[in-house]
Amino acid sequence: MATLTTAIERAGIPAVVVTALPTIAAMAGANRIVRGIAVAHPTGDPGRPPGEELIFRRRLVERALELLATPVSAPTVWEV
Amino acid sequence: MKVVHYLNQFFAGRGAEGAAGLAPERIAGAVGPGRGLGLDVAVTLVCGDDFFGEHETEALPQLLAWLEEEAADVLVCGPSFGSGRYGYACGTLAREAVRRGIPAVCGMHPESPGVPAAAGAAYVVPTDERVTGMRDALPRMAALARKLGARALIGAPDAEGYLPRGLRHNVLDERPAAVRAVDLVLAKLAGTVTSEAAAPPERIPPPPPIADPAGVRLALVTESGLVPAGNPDRLESNRARTWLEYPLQGVTAFAHGGYDVRAANADPNRLVPLDAVRALESEGRIGGLHETLYTTTGNSTPVAVAAGFGAEIAQRLHDAAVQAVILTGT
Numbered sequence: 001m002a003t004l005t006t007a008i009e010r011a012g013i014p015a016v017v018v019t020a021l022p023t024i025a026a027m028a029g030a031n032r033i034v035r036g037i038a039v040a041h042p043t044g045d046p047g048r049p050p051g052e053e054l055i056f057r058r059r060l061v062e063r064a065l066e067l068l069a070t071p072v073s074a075p076t077v078w079e080v
Numbered sequence: 081m082k083v084v085h086y087l088n089q090f091f092a093g094r095g096a097e098g099a100a101g102l103a104p105e106r107i108a109g110a111v112g113p114g115r116g117l118g119l120d121v122a123v124t125l126v127c128g129d130d131f132f133g134e135h136e137t138e139a140l141p142q143l144l145a146w147l148e149e150e151a152a153d154v155l156v157c158g159p160s161f162g163s164g165r166y167g168y169a170c171g172t173l174a175r176e177a178v179r180r181g182i183p184a185v186c187g188m189h190p191e192s193p194g195v196p197a198a199a200g201a202a203y204v205v206p207t208d209e210r211v212t213g214m215r216d217a218l219p220r221m222a223a224l225a226r227k228l229g230a231r232a233l234i235g236a237p238d239a240e241g242y243l244p245r246g247l248r249h250n251v252l253d254e255r256p257a258a259v260r261a262v263d264l265v266l267a268k269l270a271g272t273v274t275s276e277a278a279a280p281p282e283r284i285p286p287p288p289p290i291a292d293p294a295g296v297r298l299a300l301v302t303e304s305g306l307v308p309a310g311n312p313d314r315l316e317s318n319r320a321r322t323w324l325e326y327p328l329q330g331v332t333a334f335a336h337g338g339y340d341v342r343a344a345n346a347d348p349n350r351l352v353p354l355d356a357v358r359a360l361e362s363e364g365r366i367g368g369l370h371e372t373l374y375t376t377t378g379n380s381t382p383v384a385v386a387a388g389f390g391a392e393i394a395q396r397l398h399d400a401a402v403q404a405v406i407l408t409g410t
Contacts, residue, residue, distance in 0.1 A: 017407050027196045029283050042410060061406070069289045
């Protein structure tokens, strides 16, 4: 996933990665990373009631957008 | 010599992706590939790949505590071949074992994220990307493990068959520098240079941030293998040969052999957060959404291939005047 991100960023487009494995993404060159819930469902949580899950996912996307609007100088990992 | 071996859930026979959430286990004796090492494996440690990745602060201390309790002389991890999560677990555990005084050797493909995770502390024996490389990998890992366990002196990477660890060892060479320089050029021309350091992963300086999401055209990209129901274009579930683009509305099913797809099949928003992005778009918090999803499967895809996909996707994004990307990865 970091390889795709690097290629997109080389085109000058900032990309934020949402993944449950932020250490791997950072090691491979991703610059903006938000920690996802789990490998098999980074932006969802089957354990929550559907309404709550959507609220959580909105929060996660908001965090991703905030990070896109934040200057970073090195691989940066944000929690939701 | 007391040998401890580390395996993931799959190679320990605990199950495939459905068992990737398995918490650490300690088993007496050799299991699975451990039987093929030709070493007297005293204990096998097992952990699910997802469990290690998602709960490293829990899994790693438990595995290390067992390793120290067993007073291992050497730790052998894998081989994990081209697997990302398994490789990462192997490299991380091996590195931390070495830092606690227990020598360790892993086997994995040189592009595995486990190689940087091993951080030059643990030895990494290069293997094939695929499990078919097992027979070739085991004796080479075992040979190094025997030496490490006996605290024997380990020679240069080429001689011992492991990846360079980023260390330098000074040796005296009878040839003057000018002769060595010419020799190296000649060897390069002849294609016989064997010991050049591997290039570290490419780092792109972070692009400047976007000003305000409310004025930005956003695109969604994923390497989760999200595809329309029925997978009409036959996206591979691993070692993808292509990337695909689909209108955002039509994508509901998954092709990915690297994780348990049940939760995502029940609700695709768990992989690509379309419902949340749409809600924010309708509230004016996102300027606009590019109506195309770019998708591929990031499971055991060689780095060079993924870089090619990325360049092609980046071109499409650029042509579509996309200003920011949310990329989801599994």
